[in-house]
Amino acid sequence: MATKRWMGWILGFGVIAMAGYFAKTLGSDDRRVFLPGATSHGHYQIELQCSACHSTWSGVTVEACTECHGQELDEADDSHPAAKFRDPRNADRLERLDARQCVTCHIEHRPSMTREMGVTLPNDYCFHCHSNIAEERPSHEPYGFDTCQSGGCHNFHDNRALTEDFLSAHTSDPDLQPTPERAVVVRAIDAKQTLTTLDHDAPGAFATPRAIDDWASSAHARAGVNCSGCHRSNGDAAQPWVEAPDHTTCNRCHEDETRGFLGGHHGMRLASGLSPMTPEMARRPMQPNSHARKLDCQACHGAHAYETTFAAEEACLGCHADEHSLAHRDSAHASLWTRERAGEVPRGRGVSCAACHLPTVVDLQGKPLYTQHNQNDNLRPNEKMVRSVCTTCHGVEFALRALADHEASKQGFAFAATSTLDTFALIRNQQQALADTTVQ
Amino acid sequence: MNQDTNVRTMQHHRLTIAIAPEHRIPRSTGPLPYAPIPCLAACLALLGSVPGCGGGASSGGGLEPKAVADMLHAVMEADRTNYTKQVVNRLIKEQKVQVVNPETSAPEPFGASEHWKSEHGKLPLPAQMFRMGAEAVTEKDVGFTYALLSKWPINQQNKPKTAVETEGLDAVNTNKGKEPFYGEEKLGDTTYFTAVYADVAVAPACVDCHNGHKDSPRSDFALGDVMGGVVIRIPLKS
Numbered sequence: 001m002a003t004k005r006w007m008g009w010i011l012g013f014g015v016i017a018m019a020g021y022f023a024k025t026l027g028s029d030d031r032r033v034f035l036p037g038a039t040s041h042g043h044y045q046i047e048l049q050c051s052a053c054h055s056t057w058s059g060v061t062v063e064a065c066t067e068c069h070g071q072e073l074d075e076a077d078d079s080h081p082a083a084k085f086r087d088p089r090n091a092d093r094l095e096r097l098d099a100r101q102c103v104t105c106h107i108e109h110r111p112s113m114t115r116e117m118g119v120t121l122p123n124d125y126c127f128h129c130h131s132n133i134a135e136e137r138p139s140h141e142p143y144g145f146d147t148c149q150s151g152g153c154h155n156f157h158d159n160r161a162l163t164e165d166f167l168s169a170h171t172s173d174p175d176l177q178p179t180p181e182r183a184v185v186v187r188a189i190d191a192k193q194t195l196t197t198l199d200h201d202a203p204g205a206f207a208t209p210r211a212i213d214d215w216a217s218s219a220h221a222r223a224g225v226n227c228s229g230c231h232r233s234n235g236d237a238a239q240p241w242v243e244a245p246d247h248t249t250c251n252r253c254h255e256d257e258t259r260g261f262l263g264g265h266h267g268m269r270l271a272s273g274l275s276p277m278t279p280e281m282a283r284r285p286m287q288p289n290s291h292a293r294k295l296d297c298q299a300c301h302g303a304h305a306y307e308t309t310f311a312a313e314e315a316c317l318g319c320h321a322d323e324h325s326l327a328h329r330d331s332a333h334a335s336l337w338t339r340e341r342a343g344e345v346p347r348g349r350g351v352s353c354a355a356c357h358l359p360t361v362v363d364l365q366g367k368p369l370y371t372q373h374n375q376n377d378n379l380r381p382n383e384k385m386v387r388s389v390c391t392t393c394h395g396v397e398f399a400l401r402a403l404a405d406h407e408a409s410k411q412g413f414a415f416a417a418t419s420t421l422d423t424f425a426l427i428r429n430q431q432q433a434l435a436d437t438t439v440q
Numbered sequence: 441m442n443q444d445t446n447v448r449t450m451q452h453h454r455l456t457i458a459i460a461p462e463h464r465i466p467r468s469t470g471p472l473p474y475a476p477i478p479c480l481a482a483c484l485a486l487l488g489s490v491p492g493c494g495g496g497a498s499s500g501g502g503l504e505p506k507a508v509a510d511m512l513h514a515v516m517e518a519d520r521t522n523y524t525k526q527v528v529n530r531l532i533k534e535q536k537v538q539v540v541n542p543e544t545s546a547p548e549p550f551g552a553s554e555h556w557k558s559e560h561g562k563l564p565l566p567a568q569m570f571r572m573g574a575e576a577v578t579e580k581d582v583g584f585t586y587a588l589l590s591k592w593p594i595n596q597q598n599k600p601k602t603a604v605e606t607e608g609l610d611a612v613n614t615n616k617g618k619e620p621f622y623g624e625e626k627l628g629d630t631t632y633f634t635a636v637y638a639d640v641a642v643a644p645a646c647v648d649c650h651n652g653h654k655d656s657p658r659s660d661f662a663l664g665d666v667m668g669g670v671v672i673r674i675p676l677k678s
Contacts, residue, residue, distance in 0.1 A: 077557065081575070081579075083575055083578040083579040084575070084578070086578050086579075086581060086585070087578055087585050087587060088585060088627040088628065088630065088632055088673050088675075089587065089601050089602060089605070089627065089671075089673075091627040091628035091630075092601075092627075092628075094628070095628070136596045165554075165555055165558075166558065364542070364560065365542040366542055366543075430654070434654055
């Protein structure tokens with residue numbers, strides 16, 4: 001009897017201790033104990049901010065996903081929007097695959113079954129709705145359903161660079177465009193507003209020669225933005241001096257850039273209310289001496305100088321040490337960038353890291369608007385890069401072949417891809433068949 | 441295709457459609473819930489309140505699904521006709537508006553194109569405009585859906601799938617669009633009132649595009665032909 005009582009006490013104490021431990025941990029910054037499995041490549045940065053994805057009592061909702069990915073899907077002209085599956089005529093399909101819910105295909109914390117794009121379904125999921133594709137398109141008969149989106153032909157959401165019409169219009173593209181020049185953002189600066197070292201308004205203790213010289217050489221000084229413009233709230237001289245302004249200060253004038261930065265892997269921790277990302281947290285190989293760097297605006301642009309040329313390549317390679325990054329310096333792309341910096345080729349001809357990963361966003365008339373600071377925006381699936389980046393200099397087929405060649409990509413595109421893509425063979429066969437029909 | 445190797449069972453993803461009660465319309469009696477159909481609320485309220493105008497009024501004073509479907513179709517048809525005549529035809533055919541090509545800076549004719557999203561200075565085709573409306577309504581999840589379907593669609597996803605769709609498209613094709621087709625069908629766990637209205641080739645552009653399109657299964661459409669049908673679905677209270 002006494003033993004049972006002691007057992008009861010021990011059990012009760014254990015339960016209370018565990019409850020206390022979990023309650024304390026839930027309220028702390030380190031909630032790793034609650035992770036049910038390793039988080040995917042796209043979310044591990046914010047995995048300890050559970051509320052970024054999980055809603056109380058309702059799990060992971062579509063709204064939680066679209067809060068970060070909704071705009072991207074809209075811009076991608078999503079081929080399979082959830083609304084398409086709300087049509088009652090798709091009720092039978094929903095019983096097989098509920099495509100209204102993001103978590104049907106993207107289940108988090110399941111590393112053993114997570115594939116490219118965070119997809120956790122078997123590769124052949126297209127079968128559920130397109131099982132009769134070989135009847136509709138006999139040309140597809142030889143292909144397995146596991147190759148639809150792994151063969152460089154289709155994506156579930158973003159097919160802007162893979163539609164039949166787009167590819168058909170580009171079957172005759174040259175490998176290299178006649179004028180391979182990317183758009184460059186050039187901000188008009190009124191020379192009358194330009195400030196010099198003599199004009200700075202920083203308090204004595206903060207006006208170090210290095211800071212003042214760097215600022216005087218910056219676009220900020222040329223545009224008339226004095227020290228207080230960033231170091232005091234709204235540039236108001238009556239406001240207290242802020243020693244280290246953060247991205248919210250940059251956002252006052254650079255809204256598009258800040259939004260992009262917060263939307264990508266560099267800034268998503270800040271966007272979720274966490275400490276800045278550091279290379280030490282990254283899963284990809286990083287330079288050993290970079291591990292402690294905090295990923296804020298200054299990490300790439302440098303405080304005061306806000307140098308965009310440095311930020312376009314050297315800043316990236318100061319941290320990133322994966323094969324693709326290390327191979328970049330030996331590529332034709334990098335060589336052109338070196339020549340552009342030396343003034344040997346026109347501005348926009350060089351290809352820095354930023355040229356592809358932080359491209360200039362242009363309007364429908366091709367006018368440069370701003371620099372996309374979400375380096376993940378066009379990264380996956382990598383065909384997203386074709387329209388916004390690659391075709392500035394290359395033909396569509398050349399670009400798609402290069403992107404589909406994982407070895408060429410790994411080597412920083414130091415060599416041209418040698419593989420071919422079936423998708424262009426199918427398009428050409430179709431064009432020939434149509435031409436034959438027209439002749440008859 | 442070897443289907444055996446590709447079939448997957450996904451029991452853990454199985455879900456059924458859940459239609460909110462406020463989106464369901466009584467089978468025969470009871471008032472129509474106006475709120476879920478905001479774009480037509482004023483129209484329906486007017487028709488429902490004016491004696492003699494609510495031809496489909498049920499004995500309980502509400503509206504039959506058939507009357508609701510007819511009203512919805514009337515609005516759809518009117519909007520589509522107006523877009524075709526007052527926007528597309530007026531700007532392109534009558535006013536012959538020109539736009540400046542951003543690459544060559546040369547003026548070029550304004551137009552409507554299937555590829556309007558990627559082409560400069562192009563309007564969506566009337567059928568695409570109609571489809572976008574259907575998608576936007578589905579997005580709102582207001583309780584009814586509609587679609588433009590055909591036995592000879594350019595996109596195979598738009599061919600009839602259910603028995604009622606097939607029967608309805610056959611019916612309006614046979615009667616040359618003189619009468620709509622009405623039916624009921626159970627999809628998932630919900631029963632729907634389904635109405636099918638003929639979609640007639642009213643302009644040469646409709647016929648030319650469908651006859652010449654590489655993905656069109658039919659190339660002999662003529663003006664006045666029934667090319668497909670507008671399918672409207674209204675959930676019924678089970």
